[in-house]
Structures are given as C-alpha cells and as structure tokens.
Amino acid sequence: MTDKRRARSFVDPTTNMMVVANFQLVEYLEWLRGRPVTGSRVLANFLHEWTHRWCFSSIVGSALALLRMRAACREYQDRSAFDDYVRCMTASAILEPIAEGLALFAEFDTYPGESRWTSQTLMVSMLLFAPAVDGGSKSLLPLEWLLQAVRRDPLLLERKSGIYALPLKMENPYLLGYLSVRSLWYQMAAACTELNDRDLFLSYLRSYFYDDPGMVICALDSYPSEVHAAEAIINHLRSRIRDLVSFDNLKEKVQRWIESAENGTIDVTSIGAKAENSDVALRMLEAALVADHDDENSMTLGAWMLMTLQERQICVIGSTAVQLKPHPAINRFNIVVEGFNEPVYTVVEDPTLNTGEGELTVAASPDGRGIVVLLCVGKSVTILSSFGDFNEEDLKLAKRLVVNRPISMSLYNEFREQLENSSVVATVWGFVEKQVTRAMKDLFAPLVTLNATEADWLKAFEALEKEGIFGLLGHDGELTRALAAIGLVNTFSTSAGIVRVVGKFLDVDEDALERAMDLLPCCGLSLVVRKDESVVALV
Amino acid sequence: MLGNMTQLRVDGLTALQLAELRDIITSTAGDYITTVDSPRLTGGRVGEPTLLSAVIMLAPSVISAIALWLAKDKKKRTKNLKYTKIGPNGSSESFEMEESSYDEGESTASALQAFLNRKLGDDRQAAG
Numbered sequence: 001m002t003d004k005r006r007a008r009s010f011v012d013p014t015t016n017m018m019v020v021a022n023f024q025l026v027e028y029l030e031w032l033r034g035r036p037v038t039g040s041r042v043l044a045n046f047l048h049e050w051t052h053r054w055c056f057s058s059i060v061g062s063a064l065a066l067l068r069m070r071a072a073c074r075e076y077q078d079r080s081a082f083d084d085y086v087r088c089m090t091a092s093a094i095l096e097p098i099a100e101g102l103a104l105f106a107e108f109d110t111y112p113g114e115s116r117w118t119s120q121t122l123m124v125s126m127l128l129f130a131p132a133v134d135g136g137s138k139s140l141l142p143l144e145w146l147l148q149a150v151r152r153d154p155l156l157l158e159r160k161s162g163i164y165a166l167p168l169k170m171e172n173p174y175l176l177g178y179l180s181v182r183s184l185w186y187q188m189a190a191a192c193t194e195l196n197d198r199d200l201f202l203s204y205l206r207s208y209f210y211d212d213p214g215m216v217i218c219a220l221d222s223y224p225s226e227v228h229a230a231e232a233i234i235n236h237l238r239s240r241i242r243d244l245v246s247f248d249n250l251k252e253k254v255q256r257w258i259e260s261a262e263n264g265t266i267d268v269t270s271i272g273a274k275a276e277n278s279d280v281a282l283r284m285l286e287a288a289l290v291a292d293h294d295d296e297n298s299m300t301l302g303a304w305m306l307m308t309l310q311e312r313q314i315c316v317i318g319s320t321a322v323q324l325k326p327h328p329a330i331n332r333f334n335i336v337v338e339g340f341n342e343p344v345y346t347v348v349e350d351p352t353l354n355t356g357e358g359e360l361t362v363a364a365s366p367d368g369r370g371i372v373v374l375l376c377v378g379k380s381v382t383i384l385s386s387f388g389d390f391n392e393e394d395l396k397l398a399k400r401l402v403v404n405r406p407i408s409m410s411l412y413n414e415f416r417e418q419l420e421n422s423s424v425v426a427t428v429w430g431f432v433e434k435q436v437t438r439a440m441k442d443l444f445a446p447l448v449t450l451n452a453t454e455a456d457w458l459k460a461f462e463a464l465e466k467e468g469i470f471g472l473l474g475h476d477g478e479l480t481r482a483l484a485a486i487g488l489v490n491t492f493s494t495s496a497g498i499v500r501v502v503g504k505f506l507d508v509d510e511d512a513l514e515r516a517m518d519l520l521p522c523c524g525l526s527l528v529v530r531k532d533e534s535v536v537a538l539v
Numbered sequence: 540m541l542g543n544m545t546q547l548r549v550d551g552l553t554a555l556q557l558a559e560l561r562d563i564i565t566s567t568a569g570d571y572i573t574t575v576d577s578p579r580l581t582g583g584r585v586g587e588p589t590l591l592s593a594v595i596m597l598a599p600s601v602i603s604a605i606a607l608w609l610a611k612d613k614k615k616r617t618k619n620l621k622y623t624k625i626g627p628n629g630s631s632e633s634f635e636m637e638e639s640s641y642d643e644g645e646s647t648a649s650a651l652q653a654f655l656n657r658k659l660g661d662d663r664q665a666a667g
Binding site for chain 2: 008009010011012013014019021045048049052068088089092096099100103154158159161162163164165166173174416420467468470475477480481507509
C-alpha cells in the first residue's frame, strides 16, 4: 500500500542516488527471507524512482551528470562555470517533463504486455518485491499480482487524480509530462500495435530520449556562447519530437529496437539517431572528462568525476547503521540494528570486523538483475547475501561505492552548494531559463494535446493551463477521480465491467464512474474512448 | 487586520483535495486560502509529486465551509490530513480529525462544525 504520511522520494540525477521514502530496510530484509505474499507499501514510489534512475543511467544522463560535476569543480577552482551549468540545466529542464511523464507512466500504467520484452523497472521490481509463488508458465504472474494490488489502492488513485488538478505549467513537470507521455502512448500504439504493450512503450520512449547520442553531442559541442548552446539543445529536442510524432516506420523501428536491446546494445538507428553519432558522443564524453586537466588539483577533481560516473551505475536501495556483537555461543558476530532485538544477519568473526560498528547496504546491479547485501566496516566490505545476477566487476564497483560513499557524498554536496550559491551562475541561468521556459511551451503544447482535433488543440491547451483536467471537467472532483480510476484499471483490463468492480475497491463514486466512461471530448480533447463494453482512458 | 486572525494550516493535501477545498470555501465565504506551500526539490533532484499545505484565514463562514468539505468526503480520503491551528500571536496547536472525536449522534456536517468550532472558534476574530 502507498502511504501518505511520509517524506518525499527522489533521485539525484548527478549521482543517481535514489531515496524511496519509508523504505524500512530491516522490515524488508525480514520479508526477503521467505518472500511471503504481501503487498508492497513502497512499490508505487519504487516504480517511479527506479524509472528516473533508469533514465539517468544512460549516455544522456551521464553527459548531463558530467556537465554538472564539471561546473561544480570549475566553480570550486574559481574558474568559469556558467557555460557547463547552463547546458546541463537547459537539457535537464526540457527533458524533465519527459522524465516525470515516464516515471508517472511506470507508476500508474506499466504492466507486462504481450511482447517478449520486460522493462528494467519491472524486472527489478520483480526481483525485489515479488512473493515466492509459482507462476507456472507465466513467470511474471507474481509481478502482475503485485501491480494489480498497487493499482487497486485508493491512495494511489488519490495521488493520480491529484496530478489531474494541477494547472499545466512549464515549471511543474508532472501534468505536462504525464499527459505528453499518455498522449504519445495512445498515438504510437495506434501506429504500431506492439506498443499497446505499455511496458514496451515505456522502454522504447525512454530509450528514444535518453539513449540519443545526438543530444550528448549537442550538450558537449563547441558554441560561441552558452545561449547558442542552449538553443542547439532545444532545437535538437524539437527535431527529435517532430520525428517521433511522424511515426515513420515505427513498427519496423520498434522491432529492431527489441532485437538490439535483447542483445545488450541499442541500435541507435532504431530510435532515429545516426549510427556514427554513438562513437562521436563517446569520444566527446571522454574528452569532456579530461578537458580541465592542466594541474594536479584538476586531475584529482577529474579522478573524482570519473569515480562518481562509474559508481553512479550501482543503486543503493537502502542502508542502515549496525552494531556487531559477539554471538553468545559460536564464533560469529551478530549484526544488530538499533531498536531491533533480533540480529538481521550473523557473520564469521574476523579481525577486520572487530570495531563494533558498521553499515549494512542493499544494492542493485547497474541493469537491476542482481541484488547484494553488503556489510561495510571501516574499509572492509563483506557480502552477506546476494540474489539474481551480479557479475564480479559490478560487485567490485558496489564494494567500492559503499566504502567511498560517505566522503564522496560530502564532497559532492559541498561542491553542489557552492555552485548553486554562485551569483554569476544564477544570473546567467536566470536569463537563459526564461528562453527555455518559452521554448518548452512550444515543445510540449502539441504533445499534450495530440488527442485533440487540429482545430481545437490550442483551446484545449489553454484550458489545461488554467486548471488542468479538473478544470476541463467543470471542477467535478468525483468525475476527475473516476477518470483517473479508469486509467488505473486499464493497466490490466479495458472491460467496463471490470472497471466497475475495481472502481469499488478504489472507492470511486458509482455515478461519476458511469459518467466518466461516457465522457465526450472537452474543449476538443478526447479523454476516453468507449466502444460497447470496452473503455480506455486517454489521459 | 488579516495578520490578527486565527489561521488553520492543513498539511498533506493533494492538488485535487486543495482544489475542492478552495472551491467550497470560495463559494461560501470568499478567498480565505492565503498560502499554498508546494516545496520544490533542490539541486536538480527529481521525484514524486509533493503533497501540499494550505493556510486558511478563519472566520465563522470559513469553518462552516471546511465542515461541509469534510462532510462531503464520504470516502474518508481526508483522513490522513494534519491540522494545525495558528493563533494571532503565532502559537500553534495540532489536532487530528478522528471520526470518534466528532461523532456525537448529530448529522456528520453538524458534528464536524461543532467539533471545528470547539477547536478553532474560541479565540478567532469574528471577521466572517
């Protein structure tokens, strides 16, 4: 179940550090021993945050992380930092609605589909949260069960319908991004039936924007000024969106994308990028990493950036301070978390562990196919357990991360604060940001209203700008919730009968639900498609 | 004048709950929601949508509107909200809206209004 009384979950795009609010490590480790059939309290947030991580764990994510770190290092060394900062902020700002739209789509919509492809988000969710039940020939059945439980949760409905009441503002990426992604899903699935598989759609769209070497080249290329750089980045995204909504050869591209993704390396031509740009982008990334290496200090900072870029591939799911206490009967240490009587693990006595205190960390491999539980005492790291597929190289990286993390994070926070407090950087970005915000409206208004008629899309957009979907629906809160509920049920069924049944679990007003299923377009924007006993929400 | 009024802070609202609350207060009393707090994540971080906090200037008609808003919530979607009364001198007092605290055999709306009057009404300015 989702929980409303909690702190906020987030991902830092630079370090790719993920925080899932209310994730209780000890409780989780206890569950992990037997994987009993219980719902997951944090799954909805996890789907959201892991999707962010997955986006940033890409060539575009790495390039933007590098730019932000290099700007911070330059500021620290009293060098000019605003050019890097403006590039990073421009790309981050224009991609933020996409990032949030994908994350919300993962939270509210994604579900195993008919294709053979499974997204990283669902794969890692299965590994971390699926109960130990035999799904027979349907290996993803436990995950389907979990996702259905999440989508029947009234608190998730409240969270989703809350997004519908946000006015559509460029500085608020949630409704802007979610409507863009939902509209794209409906239109792209119409052009390529394979994309009716929502999980495949999520994966392809994420790849389209974040595996794009052209964006890396734009972000790192030479320009006369930071304003020119910002313009180039915006124009690149504009051209990418235009190509995407042309739906040219979409079916064939998606097929090629699946084949290449299954082989482990994306064929970038399947996302409309130029093949030769992959090498160019990688070379530019390498060059950017060493661009400032002109003294010892710079080389040290360069080494820190490289280390962070490598370690950001590993995801810390949760960590906690522990105490090591001698076992009363055998030559082992009990690993105890304060406030809990029972030890969470025991470990063989070892002189390097004899300090009494340490840290317990659960970490995921870069592709989310492996999980490891690590005990870190001083600079010594012990593997307590692991499951899934965690290769030796990634394991070394995970061990290095848990040792380095305290110092690395404190350095990063110090650099980041100094960069954000720089008046020069703030002034230059303040100027460029206004242009970026204007450009975002041009980029996203047509996307958000893809399901509106040609004559009405602007009217629909202006109505959404004022009061979101809640405004479009005449300030009818129950109707707004009912519309959101149809979308949640559509995850696993388009049957009006099932919508009615699950609507009861979701505590949706019955009359509002009937009205929502028969909604006519509002301001020319189609919100629902109803055909006999089939109903599909478009937002 | 407004600075001397008692206020109610409601924490944990979704944007939809806030929009519904605003509609009901505006239609029965006027624009009494003075502040909406929607903290952004800093440092380029991205994450889940935040829950909102609203500060409402209190007047008798506003208390009636809040009682009506709560009474209309038959599905108990507002059960996790947190309420804090803020006095004109800045003093604050948090309270829960447990069903048991206002169920006195009256209709829900009257019981809620009576409960809110007890909790909020004593030292408020009679501005409504």
